[in-house]
Amino acid sequence: MAVRRVSGVLLLLHGCVVLAVELSTVNPNPEVQEFQRVELSCIIKNSNTNEPRIEWKKIRNEETSYVYFDNTIQGDLRNRAEIQSQSSLVIFNASRTDNGKYRCEVAAVEDQKKFAEIIISLTVRVKPVTPQCQVPKSVPVGKSAVLHCRENEGYPSSVYKWYRNSDALPDDSKTNPKFLNSSFTVDAHTGTLAFSTINKGDMGQYYCIATNSAGSARCEAQLLEVYDLNIAGIVGGILVVVVVLVLITVGICCAYRKGYFANNSRGGGLSYKNPDKQDGVNYLRSSDEGDFRHKSSFII
Incomplete structure (x- = not known):
């Protein structure tokens, strides 16, 4: 009875070992120049089947997307990548958009809950442009x-x-x-x-x-x-401007005092002035004859 129990335990352990999957990688942090080829190695060391389920996912900015699913390359890596050596992902024309973390997941066909995963961080180097x-x-x-x-x-x-x-x-x-x-x-x-x-x-x-x-x-x-900052030249220039402004102001004031800017009542610039009236003479004005005078002794 004891022998049967031991045999059963050994068989169960053997089944667990068989169902287990173990992965490894050549380089967990590969770096590549932009537009060159790079391999993200995912090596299956132990598995109970020759055709395990293999998936690749990309993790960037806390978002996860499929790269390889249902035996097909997905997303923007389509036509630029393929699976080689059973489970490794090879990118032929690496782009700066390929930067990020990639997760390789391998599961045994007999038990999909028994799977292993490995994360590879890819850096695509981009040469600086002219600054x-x-x-x-x-x-x-x-x-x-x-x-x-x-x-x-x-x-x-x-x-x-x-x-x-x-x-x-x-x-x-x-x-x-x-x-x-x-x-x-x-x-x-x-x-x-x-x-x-x-x-x-x-x-x-x-x-x-x-x-x-x-x-x-x-x-x-x-x-x-x-x-050199020419302080003396700047001060001299300011003084010249001040002197010129003062001279202009003085000239304008003198012109005003001499009447050059006074308003004239007639276009010719000459003021009209009535002749002085003589004492004892009365002046009468009519619209037609202008001024005429008479003496106080004039009798109508």
Whole structure:
């Protein structure tokens, strides 16, 4: 009786082992250049059948979608991928949209509840494009200045390096004796080169290089000029303008006083004035004859 029980337990354990599925992979984190071939290996080490159920799913931004289901490639990988070596997924023309995690699921046909899975993280490297660089044309001595460098195509995200006249700039000017006279900092992740107080020694040709694991790209060099601020000239110019305005104002006032801007009652500019009346003479005016005079002794 005991022998039969032991045999039954051994048979049950054997069945569990047979139904179990074990997977492995050559590379759980493959990386590939964009437009190249990549294999996501999913190797079946143990299974009770030569035709297990195989499925591939993609996990990205917390969303899961089928890549291989019912013996057919699904989604945007259709015509770009296939299953090789029984269960491995091969992508022939990798795209930046293929970045993400892929889950290989293999189940024994006899018992679909007995399955194994393995997750592979795929990184498709994209070379940076030419970054957009913004360099001010001229800055006065003693002022602040900010230079920008950015590109948005590379994957993984690019890091940035600034150069002046072919000399690589450190992240902080105070860390390099060659740039102690400068006062700048570089943010390698945002591509920003910031001068707190610029001086004549900072003048030169500036360019930036964007780099990631897929390659690098640089922008064209641009000249940054640094000029002295002529305070005396500015003050002198302001004084000249003030003097000119004062002279114009004085001239206008004098013209008003002399009557050059007075309104004239007649077009000729000459004022009409009646002749002085003599004492003892009475003047009469008619509409036809104008003025005429008579003496007080005139008798009608």
